[in-house]
Amino acid sequence: RHKVELHTDRRDELGELAASITTLSDDLERLKNERNEFLASISHELRTPLTYLKGYADIISRGDISGNERNEYIEIIREETEQLVVLVKNLFELAKMDQNRFIINKENVVFGNLIHTITERIRPALEEKNITFSVRCPSHINAHIDPERIQQVLLNILDNAKKHTSQGKRISLEVSQNKRDIITMISDEGEGIPEEDLPYIFERLYRVEKSRSRLSGGTGLGLAIAKEIVEFHGGTIKVRSKLGEGTSFIMTLQRGDSHE
Ligand code: ADP
Numbered sequence: 615r616h617k618v619e620l621h622t623d624r625r626d627e628l629g630e631l632a633a634s635i636t637t638l639s640d641d642l643e644r645l646k647n648e649r650n651e652f653l654a655s656i657s658h659e660l661r662t663p664l665t666y667l668k669g670y671a672d673i674i675s676r677g678d679i680s681g682n683e684r685n686e687y688i689e690i691i692r693e694e695t696e697q698l699v700v701l702v703k704n705l706f707e708l709a710k711m712d713q714n715r716f717i718i719n720k721e722n723v724v725f726g727n728l729i730h731t732i733t734e735r736i737r738p739a740l741e742e743k744n745i746t747f748s749v750r751c752p753s754h755i756n757a758h759i760d761p762e763r764i765q766q767v768l769l770n771i772l773d774n775a776k777k778h779t780s781q782g783k784r785i786s787l788e789v790s791q792n793k794r795d796i797i798t799m800i801s802d803e804g805e806g807i808p809e810e811d812l813p814y815i816f817e818r819l820y821r822v823e824k825s826r827s828r829l830s831g832g833t834g835l836g837l838a839i840a841k842e843i844v845e846f847h848g849g850t851i852k853v854r855s856k857l858g859e860g861t862s863f864i865m866t867l868q869r870g871d872s873h874e
Pocket of ligand 1 (some may be wrong): 774807821822
């Protein structure tokens with residue numbers, strides 16, 4: 615009797631093993647598909663600016679254009695090249711994150727000072743667009759973070775907010791804290807994000823309006839990198855948005871003084 619039970623156990627074990635191998639191979643298949651899709655998107659992202667570069671370089675080298683046109687095309691070549699450099703830099707950064715070779719240098723910082731630095735950096739660009747910018751941050755919050763990286767995240771969100779908010783509207787940045795977390799919310803009164811796009815906006819190379827955001831200089835990698843950076847800190851980043859009303863990004867980081 616004992617023997618039979620052992621056999622049954624064994625069969626169960628084998629069954630479980632077979633089931634997990636099936637799951638594993640499904641996972642592998644999914645990963646392979648994702649990687650292929652990502653590579654296809656990257657090829658597209660690289661090909662588009664390269665086509666522009668070649669096209670304009672050809673026109674200039676033919677030489678039958680006015681000085682003004684020539685300058686205009688050289689300017690386009692310069693902008694497209696800059697965009698390519700950013701794209702490649704961002705892809706490289708994500709590759710490092712995937713291989714866990716991404717380094718964050720955490721230190722104790724006064725969060726309010728960091729927010730001050732960030733807001734002063736973005737303020738001129740917002741003023742230029744006549745956007746009202748309000749900032750609220752308690753002065754005594756301590757954080758244990760990589761200040762450069764968190765600055766990169768917040769500037770990216772603010773830059774997106776600026777891009778998608780029209781003249782005369784508002785953007786606000788508010789910091790609060792509870793026992794565990796520091797919560798930073800950046801809200802804009804911009805165009806908002808369609809509900810069907812919301813689940814995907816942190817995905818690599820995802821853009822809401824493909825061609826328009828490419829022309830405004832976006833690579834579709836900003837939010838993917840922001841999310842990775844925040845998660846490397848053990849935090850979270852979320853979005854809420856209503857089309858035509860505005861968008862809020864909420865970044866939550868653990869407080870510096872609670873786990874040091
Ligand atoms: P991009 O480099 O194209 O800006 P991101 O990863 O930074 O890429 O953002 C992904 C997409 O999310 C953008 O293409 C944009 O359409 C949308 N998005 C991000 N922030 C906002 C915002 N504040 N308002 C409206 N749309 C936004």
